[in-house]
Amino acid sequence: MKTADVAIIGGGLIGASVAFELAGQKLRVTVFDCRQPGREASWAAAGMLSPAPDSPRDLRLVPLSRESLRLYPEFVAAIEEASGQTVGYAREGTLELFSAPCAEADRDKRVAECRPSGLAVETITLDVARHWEKAIGPAARAAAWFPEEGTVEPRALMSAVLAAAQNRGVEFRSDCTVEGLTREHGRCTGVVADGEEISAAQVIVAAGCFSSTIATGSELLSRYAPTRPVRGQMMALKPDGASLRRVLRSERGYLVPRRDGRIVAGSTSEEAGFERRVTPEGMRKIFDAALELFPALAGAEVLETWAGLRPGTPDDLPILGPTDIEGLVIATGHYRNGILLAPVTAKLVGEWIAQGRTTIDATPFSPLRFAHQKPLARTAD
Ligand SMILES: Cc1cc2nc3c(=O)[nH]c(=O)nc-3n(C[C@H](O)[C@H](O)[C@H](O)COP(=O)(O)OP(=O)(O)OC[C@H]3O[C@@H](n4cnc5c(N)ncnc54)[C@H](O)[C@@H]3O)c2cc1C
Numbered sequence: 001m002k003t004a005d006v007a008i009i010g011g012g013l014i015g016a017s018v019a020f021e022l023a024g025q026k027l028r029v030t031v032f033d034c035r036q037p038g039r040e041a042s043w044a045a046a047g048m049l050s051p052a053p054d055s056p057r058d059l060r061l062v063p064l065s066r067e068s069l070r071l072y073p074e075f076v077a078a079i080e081e082a083s084g085q086t087v088g089y090a091r092e093g094t095l096e097l098f099s100a101p102c103a104e105a106d107r108d109k110r111v112a113e114c115r116p117s118g119l120a121v122e123t124i125t126l127d128v129a130r131h132w133e134k135a136i137g138p139a140a141r142a143a144a145w146f147p148e149e150g151t152v153e154p155r156a157l158m159s160a161v162l163a164a165a166q167n168r169g170v171e172f173r174s175d176c177t178v179e180g181l182t183r184e185h186g187r188c189t190g191v192v193a194d195g196e197e198i199s200a201a202q203v204i205v206a207a208g209c210f211s212s213t214i215a216t217g218s219e220l221l222s223r224y225a226p227t228r229p230v231r232g233q234m235m236a237l238k239p240d241g242a243s244l245r246r247v248l249r250s251e252r253g254y255l256v257p258r259r260d261g262r263i264v265a266g267s268t269s270e271e272a273g274f275e276r277r278v279t280p281e282g283m284r285k286i287f288d289a290a291l292e293l294f295p296a297l298a299g300a301e302v303l304e305t306w307a308g309l310r311p312g313t314p315d316d317l318p319i320l321g322p323t324d325i326e327g328l329v330i331a332t333g334h335y336r337n338g339i340l341l342a343p344v345t346a347k348l349v350g351e352w353i354a355q356g357r358t359t360i361d362a363t364p365f366s367p368l369r370f371a372h373q374k375p376l377a378r379t380a381d
Contacts (some may be wrong), residue, residue, distance in 0.1 A: 004200045005202065007200035015033075022353060031173065047339055051066045098144075120148045124144070136248065209309045233267060235286055237265060244294065263300070283305060311335060318341060319366075
């Protein structure tokens with residue numbers, strides 16, 4: 001039987017970043033991916049590195065997000081050095097624009113919501129915002145500035161993390177589906193992948209929105225990782241003349257600049273099952289938001305459209321940590337923030353595996369918060 005110290009299910013940004021970290025601890029790591037690694041949500045993302053909450057409910061995630069943003073420069077440096085590739089990391093900040101009749105009140109409420117959790121955010125005048133980004137549209141009536149936010153190019157980052165992990169000796173098994181986990185005397189002892197058993201001292205589930213569909217034996221992993229797909233549609237535009245340096249964001253959508261002048265526009269948030277495709281309605285929503293933020297894009301060339309499946313969870317928080325099955329660790333459910341949260345996730349999993357405890361309190365994200373619930377489904381056996 002083949003053996004590894006660590007078997008990781010899923011070669012997206014989370015699985016590959018964890019693999020890179022663990023290979024740095026001299027562990028023998030094998031990553032299984034049922035497709036080519038890095039072609040799911042991590043490939044589809046916009047690449048904003050924003051710890052700002054989408055809603056008051058998301059304030060619980062801010063400390064973890066801020067820590068990951070703090071780790072980003074050293075994460076990028078390590079990946080770029082180990083891979084010899086660049087990842088398009090930039091720290092130009094984000095302008096959030098408000099257009100409702102009560103825009104200034106909305107902006108002030110948003111700033112007041114963000115500041116207590118330590119986020120850097122300032123109110124700025126529209127004159128200043130338009131001085132920085134000349135093409136901001138007339139619909140904007142108020143602006144807030146998040147100076148510390150950054151961006152990265154997810155496909156470049158994904159490619160670099162895969163190369164960096166490989167250069168550290170990680171084995172990637174592509175087109176290899178993990179069908180289930182093996183268990184002995186209550187502990188997890190490995191995986192079954194394409195019918196073959198591979199034994200591993202630690203198994204890490206990092207299969208994004210698909211995590212809940214993997215069998216642990218007689219039940220599905222949904223007991224620990226009740227993930228679901230939340231579709232997001234995207235498009236890439238080539239502006240004719242206009243340019244953008246900072247991320248522009250509103251309630252309706254966002255625009256993210258790329259190094260080569262392209263602008264990525266997003267997104268939708270849809271409960272559409274595992275259907276990874278774009279729709280006319282989704283595209284209309286993105287066009288409307290993009291043109292409101294930046295009307296000069298009206299004549300832009302549409303270079304590409306795509307959709308990806310975010311790994312959503314019942315409480316919108318990631319699922320991170322050991323389970324009550326020895327040898328089974330979960331690192332999934334990063335929903336809208338998996339690109340931002342990759343460095344801190346790799347660090348936490350590295351600490352759990354090496355020391356059995358973490359330097360940051362990760363209890364709010366424990367997979368055990370769902371474990372008292374009954375399994376949602378059973379496998380045929
Ligand atoms: C449109 C869109 C925009 C986004 N924008 C941002 C953003 O700006 N900033 C941000 O921080 N986050 C963003 N996200 C979220 C981010 O992309 C995800 O949270 C992150 O990519 C999740 O990474 P992952 O590795 O967990 O999952 P994935 O990238 O989905 O990887 C999971 C992997 O597991 C593999 N797999 C599944 N089942 C099995 C199995 N049984 N056996 C073996 N392999 C399996 C899959 O093939 C896949 O490669 C966005 C997401 C979308 C869709």
